[in-house]
Amino acid sequence: MAPIAITPEASPEREIYVKKSVQVRSHSSSFSSIKLNDGNVIPQVALGVYKAPNGQETEDAVTAALDAGYRHIDSAARYANEEACGRAIRRWLERTGTPRDEVFICSKLWDADHGFEATFNALCESLDKFGLDYLDLYLIHSPAEDEEKRLESWRALETAQRLGKVKSIGVSNFGASHIESLLENARVVPAVNQVEVHPFCQRQALVDLCNENGIRIEAYSPLARGNKLQDPTICAIAEKYGKTSAQVLLNWSASRGNVVLPKSLTAHRIQSNLESFDFKLSPEDVAAIDNLEENYVTGSMHKSHD
Structure with a gap:
């Protein structure tokens, strides 16, 4: 698809979709999906493919996840x-006869492509690479x-949404000041x-701000990149429920x-990560995990102090 030159429309009174979030059970998988503030539904668990190679290993992983x-598959232009x-998604859909609208696909705009026309063209390029007519979610990566x-x-994302190139639009690595600025100027709430x-990096003030405005939190690095799997509190709780530390961390977040x-x-x-949601942590165990907060950040993408 060739780059498309397009100019933004005059911005009418912004549309705010702040609705009560609800959970619905997906008919095609074993965990809940969540209704977003725009009425679309997002599966609550995704396969993240950060740093995954652009070859057979990733195709096999995506296929295994769908099987x-x-x-829900979460990629980004930056992940390359x-x-x-x-390829994996299209082949799986064809092999299983599953409708396209039953697989939720996300990608993200990289920093080098900010600006109206550059953003729109970057989205079109991502669609070409996926071999798809639309994405379910497209995010400003940073x-x-x-x-x-x-x-x-x-x-540009608002325009792409109106044109049907993406169903839902959102942001990533935005702090409170970024969110507040966007809310003051946007037609569509992320x-x-x-x-x-x-549990070791909870960002409660930022989470509260997002919740107040109907913006769902997507938690990346929910396992703290594996660096906290031996934490004594997490290990003790995992043993109590007959689960792994990773499963406890994912359950807490969900x-x-x-x-x-x-x-x-x-x-x-x-498969093990998918089996993290068939038990309920007691209030006492949730409180113990909540108390682990230490502002432990594993990545460098978050560009704010909140």
């Missing part, structure tokens, strides 16, 4: 594996330091904010209403 029951994800460019990118969240994005290329771990 296991995942219906949209082609591999797209807030540009230039606020004007950031808002131009958001207007459906999600994808940020690092786990129980807070977050969409969780565990990453794995290993079939048995992909």
Whole structure:
């Protein structure tokens, strides 16, 4: 698809979709889906493919995830594996006869492509790489330091949504100041904010701000990149429920209403992560996990102190 030159429409009174979030049971998988503020539905667990190669290993992982029951794949232009994800998804849909609208696919705008026209063209390029007519979710991967460019990118996403190239639009790594600026200028409230969240990095003030505005939290690095799997509190709780530490961490995050994005290329771990939601943590155990907060950040993408 060739780059498309397009100009933003005059911005009418912004539309705010702040609705009560509800959970609905997916008919095609074993875990809940969540209704977003725009009325679309997102599966609560995704296969993350950060740092996954653009080849057979990633194709196999995406296929294994879909076979296991995942219906949400989270990629990004920056990950440079949209082609591999797209090949796996298209082949799986054809093999199983599953309708396209039963698999939720997300990608993200990289920092180099901020600005209205550049953003729109980047989305079209991602669609070409996936081999798809539309994405279910498209995010601004990281807030540009230039606020004007950031808002131009958001207007491009609003336009793409109106044109049907993406169903839902959102942001990633946005702090409170970025969210507040966007809310003051946007026609459409972001459906999600994808940020690092786990028991050791809870970002409660930012989470509260998003919740107040109907913006769903997507928790990336929900396992703290594996660095906290030996934490004594988590290990003790895992033993109590006959679960792994990873399953406890994922359960905690999902129980807070977050969409969780565990990453794995290993079939048995992909399956194990999917088995994290068939038990309920007691209030006492939730409180013990809540008390683990230490602002432990594993990545460098979050560009704010909240």
